[in-house]
Amino acid sequence: MIAALATLLIFQLIGEIAVQLSGLPVPGPVVGMLLLFLALRWCETLPDALRTTAETLLSHLSLLFIPAGVGIIQYGARLTNEWLALVAAMVLGTLTTVAVTALIMQGVIHLQRRSNGINK
């Protein structure tokens, strides 16, 4: 488990260094994720310990957002003054994004299947 955790941290570290060196507008952990993915593809094996540790960590992913979320306590004034705009953007904006993305992606999949059918 410690070896697996170390693996995750090492890839995060490499990701952070890569971002610092390249000046890409991307966070280090996302680069770390892509690099670990490439490493796994290259090795063509997934160690059991890494899989278990990753799955445990991801099953509690929502816990990790709580500390930042509690930061809402610092924005009392702005939330009271602009609550309608904020709530509308967060609720309607998010639902619009979910619906539009799902429908467009589903549509492209249908089109792809249909054109594959015609080609066959």
Next chain:
Amino acid sequence: MLTDIWVYLAASPLLWLTVTLAVYLAGRWLFQYSGGRAIFNPVALAIIFLVLILLLTGTPYPTYFKGAQFIHFLLGPATVALAIPLYLYWERVRRLFLPIVVGLLTGSLTGMLSAIGFAWLLGGSPQTLLSLAPKSVTTPVAMGIAEKIGGLPSLTAVIVILTGVVGAVAAPALLNRLQIRDDAVKGMAIGVAAHGIGTARALQISSLAGAFAGLAMGLNALLTALLAPLLVRLLHLTP
């Protein structure tokens, strides 16, 4: 005596780390006890409880964060860990390459435009609009984007979390109503709109949905980081 102990504990990281974990477990228990009702979202419950506890005890947020930062830190390795579901479902991802690219572009643009649009219609200040633009992107990246385009990074962090909660609570029901049955599409839509908190919810639908949500979250972070500054210039938004 009791005050002495409180004064000592309230300033130590141990107390707030323990309280955060305990409140999270309580939130999860409530969620399961309610039969998994979406409105009892564990993150939302935990945040509400913790805010109440901090207000009642008069604890400032920085003191709380000194303890909670150990949990916050794990966001980094957890993001890296998303490589594992991606590796396991790579065949599926490869076959759906075109739908993923189109879905991602649509999702990133709709995410920013709908947030800015709705807030603008309802009289949001320019700084609020700029803080809202990256709301569907995972916290650390969204904060970086907000800073770059002139929003308030710490306000963005809060907006991002609440967006994630909205997505986790409402997206599965919305997708069912839209008759979306493909778990890959469900995961993609939830991940693009509601980043990591959505991904946590998608992992409960199935690990396939979770893999696509994780992929969507990572790619949307890259794409929105590139598109946000262009979009803000195009819309003539200034703080």
